[in-house]
Each structure stands twice: as C-alpha cells, then as structure tokens.
Amino acid sequence: MMTPEQIKHAVEALIGADKVRLDDEALDIYGRDWTKIHTPRPRAIAFPRSTEEVQQIVRFAREHKIALVPSGGRTGLSAGAVAANDELVLVMDYMNKVVDFNPVDRSVTVQAGMITEQLQHFAEQQGLYYPVDFASAGSSQIGGNIATNAGGIKVIKYGMTRDWVLGLKVVTGTGEILDLNRGLIKNNTGYDLRHLFIGAEGTLGIITEATLRLTRPPQNLTVMVLGAPSMPDVMQVLQAFQKRLDLTAFEFFSDNALAKVTQHHQLQRPFETATPYYALVEFEAMTEEIMEIAMEVFESCMEAGWVEDGVISQSETQAQTLWNLREFISETISHHTPYKNDLSVVVSKVPEFLAQVDGFVAEHYPGFEVVWFGHIGDGNLHLNILKPDNLSKEAFFEKCHHVSDKVFQITQDFGGSVSAEHGVGLIKKDFLHFTRSQVEIEMMKGIKKTFDPDQIMNPGKMLDL
Numbered sequence: 001m002m003t004p005e006q007i008k009h010a011v012e013a014l015i016g017a018d019k020v021r022l023d024d025e026a027l028d029i030y031g032r033d034w035t036k037i038h039t040p041r042p043r044a045i046a047f048p049r050s051t052e053e054v055q056q057i058v059r060f061a062r063e064h065k066i067a068l069v070p071s072g073g074r075t076g077l078s079a080g081a082v083a084a085n086d087e088l089v090l091v092m093d094y095m096n097k098v099v100d101f102n103p104v105d106r107s108v109t110v111q112a113g114m115i116t117e118q119l120q121h122f123a124e125q126q127g128l129y130y131p132v133d134f135a136s137a138g139s140s141q142i143g144g145n146i147a148t149n150a151g152g153i154k155v156i157k158y159g160m161t162r163d164w165v166l167g168l169k170v171v172t173g174t175g176e177i178l179d180l181n182r183g184l185i186k187n188n189t190g191y192d193l194r195h196l197f198i199g200a201e202g203t204l205g206i207i208t209e210a211t212l213r214l215t216r217p218p219q220n221l222t223v224m225v226l227g228a229p230s231m232p233d234v235m236q237v238l239q240a241f242q243k244r245l246d247l248t249a250f251e252f253f254s255d256n257a258l259a260k261v262t263q264h265h266q267l268q269r270p271f272e273t274a275t276p277y278y279a280l281v282e283f284e285a286m287t288e289e290i291m292e293i294a295m296e297v298f299e300s301c302m303e304a305g306w307v308e309d310g311v312i313s314q315s316e317t318q319a320q321t322l323w324n325l326r327e328f329i330s331e332t333i334s335h336h337t338p339y340k341n342d343l344s345v346v347v348s349k350v351p352e353f354l355a356q357v358d359g360f361v362a363e364h365y366p367g368f369e370v371v372w373f374g375h376i377g378d379g380n381l382h383l384n385i386l387k388p389d390n391l392s393k394e395a396f397f398e399k400c401h402h403v404s405d406k407v408f409q410i411t412q413d414f415g416g417s418v419s420a421e422h423g424v425g426l427i428k429k430d431f432l433h434f435t436r437s438q439v440e441i442e443m444m445k446g447i448k449k450t451f452d453p454d455q456i457m458n459p460g461k462m463l464d465l
C-alpha cells in the first residue's frame with residue numbers, strides 16, 4: 001500500500017506542488033461530514049483546480065487501486081462523504097467558478113465546488129432564480145447537491161436538484177471525461193447518463209462541472225404559520241390551500257420542535273395558542289386577489305376546526321422570521337444527539353403512516369423523545385429520536401437500530417422510501433432493500449461496475465459489491 005507521503009509526492013507531480021495535505025487538521029476536517037458518527041481516517045487530501053487535474057488523479061488512483069472520496073460542503077446526513085478507510089479525498093473547494101452564463105438559455109455553468117448560496121446570489125444578480133434551497137445552502141456545494149439529488153424546502157413547486165441539471169461534466173471511475181447533455185432541453189438519443197450521476201453519491205465518478213437551469217424569481221413570497229390539532233388536519237389544510245393556490249412550500253413541525261427552536265434561539269412563538277402541529281405555508285402573493293384567496297382559505301380552515309390559530313407575514317423580514325422556526329430545527333436538535341430518519345410516502349398516506357410509526361415508537365420506546373418535522377407537501381417526514389440523558393451514545397444508537405428495522409418495515413408496507421432526500425451513504429446502506437428490490441440492487445451493482453470497474457469511486461457507500 002502506498003504511504004501518504006508517496007501519494008503526496010506522486011499526485012503533486014501530476015497537479016503541482018502544495019496541492020496535497022497530510023496534516024492531522026486536514027485529515028480530520030475533510031474526512032467527515034455532518035453525521036459525526038465515524039472516525040475519519042483518510043490517507044491524504046488533494047485540492048484539484050480543474051477537470052483535467054481530477055482526471056489525472058483518477059487515472060493515478062486507478063493504477064494504484066486507491067479509493068477516492070469526493071468532498072464538497074460535507075453537509076450530508078448519511079455519511080456519503082466520510083473517509084474512514086485510507087482513502088484519498090478530493091476537495092472541490094477551489095473549483096468554485098462560474099464558467100459560463102447565457103441569459104437566452106437561462107442557464108449557468110459552474111464548477112462543482114461552487115457553494116449553493118453563491119449560485120443563488122449569482123442568479124439573483126442576473127435577475128433570475130435558482131430555486132433549490134435548504135438550511136445548509138451556505139455551506140453545501142453544487143457538486144454535492146447533484147451527487148445526492150438534494151431536495152429541501154421548495155420541492156413542492158420546483159422539484160429536486162435533478163430537475164435543474166441541464167448538463168454535467170464528470171470524470172468516471174475509468175478515468176474518462178464525459179460531457180453529458182451539454183445544456184440541451186431536448187435530447188432523446190438513448191440512455192440519459194446525466195441522470196445516473198445525479199444521486200449516485202460519487203460512486204460512479206466525480207462531477208466537476210454542471211450546467212443548471214435558472215428561472216424567474218418568485219414575487220412577494222408570503223408565509224403563514226398555522227396551528228393544527230392533528231396530522232389529518234394538517235393534510236386537510238394542505239388540500240384546502242392547493243385547491244385554490246400554487247404553493248411554493250408546505251412544511252410542518254411538531255410543538256416540541258417549535259419549543260426547542262424558540263428556546264435555543266430565543267425566538268418568539270408565532271402566536272400564543274399551542275397546538276400539537278404547525279404548518280408553514282408559502283405562496284407568491286402577486287396580486288391583492290391572491291392575498292384575499294389565501295385569507296379565505298385560512299378562514300375556512302378555522303371554521304372547519306383544522307386550524308386553531310395562525311399568523312401571516314407582512315414583510316420579507318417577517319417571512320424570514322417565520323421560516324427560521326422551521327429552518328433552525330435540524331441544527332437545534334443536533335445538540336441532543338438525534339437518531340435521524342428521512343422517510344417518504346405518497347402524500348395521501350402521510351397521516352396514517354405517521355400515526356403508525358409514532359404509535360410504534362411511543363409503545364416500544366416510551367423513554368424516547370420524538371421530534372417530527374419535514375416537507376409534508378412532498379410526503380417527506382424527518383423523524384428524529386433524541387437521546388435520553390441517562391443512556392450512553394452507544395446504547396442509544398444500538399436501540400435505535402432496532403427501532404429502524406420496524407420503522408423501515410412500516411415504510412416498506414406503505415410503499416415508501418427509507419431515504420427521501422438525504423441519500424444512502426454508509427448509514428442507510430444496510431436498509432436499501434426496504435425500498436429497492438433485489439433485482440434493482442443487482443442492476444445498480446452492474447451499473448457501478450461499468451463506470452467504476454476497479455472500485456475506486458467512493459467504495460462502500462450506497463452499495464457493497
């Protein structure tokens with residue numbers, strides 16, 4: 001096995017001096033993501049500047065059978081970017097430039113290391129909009145978003161990252177550069193390989209550039225937070241609004257999620273009345289008429305008893321303040337050692353699904369505090385179980401593993417997904433079969449072998465061959 005020093009020497013001979021780090025700080029930072037469960041142990045960290053440099057490294061890694069881990073903003077929640085097995089990590093931080101922008105095509109080509117928020121700002125400066133958004137947009141990178149097909153808070157209107165990718169430049173595990181789809185809207189010439197790389201978590205190759213579609217900016221985004229007595233009521237509210245308006249978001253959170261956020265961040269509750277669940281509704285109030293419709297729907301929900309109290313934003317700042325109640329949840333509960341689940345079912349089955357999962361956890365693990373929130377308009381629920389103070393981390397995760405088996409069984413019975421938007425990585429790998437059939441998994445392995453015959457591309461993530 002090549003030593004870290006040998007790797008540094010060889011890679012720097014290919015891409016230039018001072019582009020590989022071996023120090024403990026770098027190994028620790030670039031070896032982990034937000035999951036913080038695995039102990040990082042990469043062999044070396046490389047900092048390429050171009051697609052060609054990535055290609056040089058991949059060819060070298062293939063020749064010497066060195067495992068590669070692509071590293072973006074490392075905000076993932078499934079350990080897809082963890083390097084705990086002597087890997088060489090490829091950090092994309094320096095590949096963060098805009099390569100091309102075309103206002104007629106309304107498309108922008110960026111290097112994979114561009115931070116999501118930078119892309120959003122760039123689009124804004126052009127009078128356009130990149131709509132994929134989530135709480136970690138200030139750190140996550142476009143390459144990682146594409147590799148995990150990131151979702152977030154606007155999926156109900158704009159879809160997932162996949163829906164915005166017009167083209168990809170990738171270096172495959174065989175060391176080839178592919179220029180996939182080149183920004184075309186229409187291109188029916190066989191298998192669309194671009195889509196294989198979206199959500200592949202770096203297991204087929206490394207994304208180095210992406211061409212993304214932009215759209216018109218939303219107008220006068222207005223937010224309501226509504227308190228509901230039950231989950232079926234939240235779903236009634238969703239239906240009532242969707243009958244009359246196009247929503248840009250429909251999120252929910254439980255009362256204990258709200259309590260934790262308001263306490264941790266010293267925020268005001270949206271209104272006095274406490275209810276078990278809250279819905280956050282967002283829409284474009286482009287005209288007075290739309291505002292009137294929204295108020296009519298709100299009143300009808302109150303009359304029906306689906307909503308007990310509510311508030312509507314009167315300014316952009318107020319809208320953001322209401323969004324904070326939802327967007328701060330994940331970070332807030334990270335201080336309570338959460339066991340995370342990211343489940344989805346079709347929207348109509350959400351209340352029954354949630355009731356079964358909630359009932360199971362409450363019955364079998366009465367000491368566990370459960371925090372529910374998520375993108376309920378997409379059927380995506382984040383179930384976080386918090387570690388009780390009197391249990392060690394190890395004992396807690398061990399118990400949760402048993403919970404997962406049953407929760408995933410219920411998910412399977414509902415035809416749902418065990419990872420709606422967070423990907424598979426190391427953490428969900430053993431549970432893939434609850435959502436994908438054995439035949440599908442075998443076919444996925446076949447695809448992996450085609451693009452990565454020597455198993456150097458993020459090995460051990462998503463699938464074991």
Ligand SMILES: O=C(O)CC[C@@H](O)C(=O)O
Nearest residue numbers: 135330340341374382384
């Ligand atoms: O921490 C979680 O469970 C979810 C994180 C993120 O997907 C969110 O929706 O806030």
Ligand SMILES: [Zn+2]
Nearest residue numbers: 152375382421
């Ligand atoms: Zn989410």
